[in-house]
Amino acid sequence: MAKNQAPVIRLEDYTPPPYLVDRVDLDVRLEPDDARVASRLHARPNPDGGRGEFFLDGEDIELVSLELDGVPLPRSDYRLDDDGLTITSPPDRAFVLDISTRIDPSANTQLMGLYRSNGVYCTQCEAEGFRRITFFPDRPDVLAVYTVRIEARKSDAPILLSNGNLVETGDIPGSDRHFAVWHDPFPKPSYLFALVAGDLGHVADTFTTASGREVALAIYVERGKEDRCDYALQALKRSMRWDEEAFGREYDLDVFNIVAVSDFNMGAMENKGLNVFNDKYVLASPETATDTDYANIEAIIAHEYFHNWTGNRITCRDWFQLCLKEGLTVFRDQEFSSDVRSRPVERIGDVRTLKAHQFVEDAGPLAHPVRPETYREINNFYTATVYEKGAELIRMLKTLLGDGGFRAGMDLYFDRHDGTAATIEDFLACFAEATGRDLTHFKLWYRQAGTPEVTATGRYDAAAKRYELTLEQSCRPTPGQPTKEPLQIPIVFALIGPGGEEIEAPRTASPNVNGNLIELASPRETIVFEDLPGKPVPSLLRGFSAPVKLNANLSGDDLLFVAREDRDAFNRWQAVQTLATGILVDAQAKFATGDRPDLDPRFVDSLRRTAQDGDLDPAFRAQVLTLPSESDIARELGRDVDPDAIHDAGEWLRGLLGTRLGGELRDIYSRLGTNEPYSPDAESAGRRALRNTAMTLLAATGDGDGIALVERHYRNADNMTDRMAGLAALTRRPGAAADDALADFFERYRTDPLVLDKWFTIQATVPTPEALPRIVDLTKNPAFSLANPNRVRALVGAFAAGNATQFNRPDGAGYRFVADIVLAVDRANPQLAARLLSAFRSWRSLEPARRAAAEAELRRIAARDGLSRDTTDIVQRSLE
Ligand code: 0A1
Ligand code: ZN
Numbered sequence: 001m002a003k004n005q006a007p008v009i010r011l012e013d014y015t016p017p018p019y020l021v022d023r024v025d026l027d028v029r030l031e032p033d034d035a036r037v038a039s040r041l042h043a044r045p046n047p048d049g050g051r052g053e054f055f056l057d058g059e060d061i062e063l064v065s066l067e068l069d070g071v072p073l074p075r076s077d078y079r080l081d082d083d084g085l086t087i088t089s090p091p092d093r094a095f096v097l098d099i100s101t102r103i104d105p106s107a108n109t110q111l112m113g114l115y116r117s118n119g120v121y122c123t124q125c126e127a128e129g130f131r132r133i134t135f136f137p138d139r140p141d142v143l144a145v146y147t148v149r150i151e152a153r154k155s156d157a158p159i160l161l162s163n164g165n166l167v168e169t170g171d172i173p174g175s176d177r178h179f180a181v182w183h184d185p186f187p188k189p190s191y192l193f194a195l196v197a198g199d200l201g202h203v204a205d206t207f208t209t210a211s212g213r214e215v216a217l218a219i220y221v222e223r224g225k226e227d228r229c230d231y232a233l234q235a236l237k238r239s240m241r242w243d244e245e246a247f248g249r250e251y252d253l254d255v256f257n258i259v260a261v262s263d264f265n266m267g268a269m270e271n272k273g274l275n276v277f278n279d280k281y282v283l284a285s286p287e288t289a290t291d292t293d294y295a296n297i298e299a300i301i302a303h304e305y306f307h308n309w310t311g312n313r314i315t316c317r318d319w320f321q322l323c324l325k326e327g328l329t330v331f332r333d334q335e336f337s338s339d340v341r342s343r344p345v346e347r348i349g350d351v352r353t354l355k356a357h358q359f360v361e362d363a364g365p366l367a368h369p370v371r372p373e374t375y376r377e378i379n380n381f382y383t384a385t386v387y388e389k390g391a392e393l394i395r396m397l398k399t400l401l402g403d404g405g406f407r408a409g410m411d412l413y414f415d416r417h418d419g420t421a422a423t424i425e426d427f428l429a430c431f432a433e434a435t436g437r438d439l440t441h442f443k444l445w446y447r448q449a450g451t452p453e454v455t456a457t458g459r460y461d462a463a464a465k466r467y468e469l470t471l472e473q474s475c476r477p478t479p480g481q482p483t484k485e486p487l488q489i490p491i492v493f494a495l496i497g498p499g500g501e502e503i504e505a506p507r508t509a510s511p512n513v514n515g516n517l518i519e520l521a522s523p524r525e526t527i528v529f530e531d532l533p534g535k536p537v538p539s540l541l542r543g544f545s546a547p548v549k550l551n552a553n554l555s556g557d558d559l560l561f562v563a564r565e566d567r568d569a570f571n572r573w574q575a576v577q578t579l580a581t582g583i584l585v586d587a588q589a590k591f592a593t594g595d596r597p598d599l600d601p602r603f604v605d606s607l608r609r610t611a612q613d614g615d616l617d618p619a620f621r622a623q624v625l626t627l628p629s630e631s632d633i634a635r636e637l638g639r640d641v642d643p644d645a646i647h648d649a650g651e652w653l654r655g656l657l658g659t660r661l662g663g664e665l666r667d668i669y670s671r672l673g674t675n676e677p678y679s680p681d682a683e684s685a686g687r688r689a690l691r692n693t694a695m696t697l698l699a700a701t702g703d704g705d706g707i708a709l710v711e712r713h714y715r716n717a718d719n720m721t722d723r724m725a726g727l728a729a730l731t732r733r734p735g736a737a738a739d740d741a742l743a744d745f746f747e748r749y750r751t752d753p754l755v756l757d758k759w760f761t762i763q764a765t766v767p768t769p770e771a772l773p774r775i776v777d778l779t780k781n782p783a784f785s786l787a788n789p790n791r792v793r794a795l796v797g798a799f800a801a802g803n804a805t806q807f808n809r810p811d812g813a814g815y816r817f818v819a820d821i822v823l824a825v826d827r828a829n830p831q832l833a834a835r836l837l838s839a840f841r842s843w844r845s846l847e848p849a850r851r852a853a854a855e856a857e858l859r860r861i862a863a864r865d866g867l868s869r870d871t872t873d874i875v876q877r878s879l880e
Pocket of ligand 2 (some may be wrong): 306
């Protein structure tokens, strides 16, 4: 067993905390390398907990003094070890603990606890960072009211922020120091504590809630970046209004502050009243941010804001319940984006993300249930499964219960659990009670890992005018779950008649069909529809109503029909994807054996029709014209994957489409050009997406005209979306044009780290053997730093996750490079290293030579002494 083998934590072992803390008074005095934290805890025995020792977590902090009820605690009355502090016989009544600790924010490279980012003090406490600030029962079921006094030198930190409302500020006479006192009246777990201090600029606004309360809003950023905050601020106001309208939830404090920092392990953090963001998800201007960046900013601002009710007012009892706040909040941010943008396009994007990340996770060694039952390192469970599949479970619940039932359940949940730390059982009980439905079977979705496969087979009996639809479900084993039970799968459907008309409420005696919804609950089920005028084509899993892999067994003709006729936009898109996937799977097999594939002209015609259909939303047309990715095809194959063959197939198909649709694509390109000033709204973004998709296909032909068009596109761009689309298309083929554009881009943005991240990513994802030596070189570029998570993800993360042919080089050099970086980063920032390492998660599905090379690197990492707990956990599970 490795030295850093952490103990397994199990859901079944949960016990309530023996002591509660009702009030925390913190006094934090800041110096760059010496911060003093005085903490006064008002504690008492938990009436619902066992008795005994009082354990307070603590990690990498120095205990300076400890008093109980004002008296220094004798050394014999407590124990101090690597994990924390144990008070061996605490009083059997309420008591006050005074604890003072010393920490060094500048030495904190893990970015957990209190650290400095570009001279700004900031904290990150989820999941277990508060214990790196002071000794505390650092678990989400201990909720306290916090009052925080911050003191610092005025020159060092003119701005002092914490959770809640500001109650006092002042100068320390006779010094250059000042202080601020913040009070948060809402009881919260320690992971929602935050403190920020530094020389920051800000932009401000106000929001009036539905009940007429005025809230002061502000976004704090490094000085000089204030002019890039407006979009985030407007997005915040849209989010606040939407939560009132869609869920009846108002904001509850007098202030809402957001801070953007440049060193952050994740996207953002929902600390009560003081959200802390990775600056990548706040800062935007037309010259520096793409349409995708704008959409991400809007979604993440919304996500963190929505946590105020789903996460903060109602939090999680323990970390196994993470999906209680994350799945639900992702669902809420997806619904927000659907309402303020285009619903079908949003859904297509969300499903693409789900399949690219969660389906891949579910198919490999890191698969786990939406609510895991064991973990060694909770940081490794902020996953696509907990977040994205967790959101799909909420969506299914809504589909099963209907809009009214879902809203009634949510209302009951807010009402009953406000101010508490809840569980998935508590949550589901609200929906069961509000609707009278039994959710016992549905709950299995939370326990059972893996992506179910649903196979549909239809049979039409013309004489009897009867259509039989047989649905079967199965699920492959995942780690620790060798056998699977059938799930309750909501399949939204329609039967489409020969003329494209939907057959309204087709007659069936099946008790599992309700209007347009089939509830599949058994391994196999045949539904008989009667009185059909002709042979229907089924449109199944509309809007992707369940996170399953559907094999609808439709013929090529039927798929072409659905692509043309289905009223469900999602399924029209899905039909084209299914056709394209078939073509690419077939083509890669041919490329692997040196054969030439060919292309069904009806597929090209189908795309042509969509490309030209001016009645369709341009963003939707862009999605239809965007072929499945290399990782989509790898996932479809599932075994003996040869990334080069997949890549060749994609190049071949894109090139051929660029040629065959050349006229239409050029037409789109010229029609959608505009002289209007850039606007990030969804409609304008959709037009740019379609135009850039057309350009990318034209460039894929490799002919001189195509390349010249892209070069012009790059140079004439007046916004980052177009400039990046041009740069991406140019750099797919190394050569002078690509190098010139890269040099030009660097010169334009050399002082802007967030924009240079795009430059790193573009070079990291060039699908040719020149990529790796260039990336190695870029790690030495002064603009690159292994200490900054955004830089590491932009260069190394993008290489590992977005450059299949070069990461999976047959000589193993791609794996070796990433493994070396993982080992180097692990010493300073284990969370970042572990995340990077999860890029190896599909290694077992590769063809044998690559599989062996990837495994060798995983074993090399596993054998390293002193590996962090985070990385040990990922490497061991990957190899199991
Ligand atoms: N709760 C945050 C995600 C988050 C988790 C852990 C962190 O630690 C570094 C930071 C952020 C969210 O869902 O947005
Ligand atoms: Zn979240």
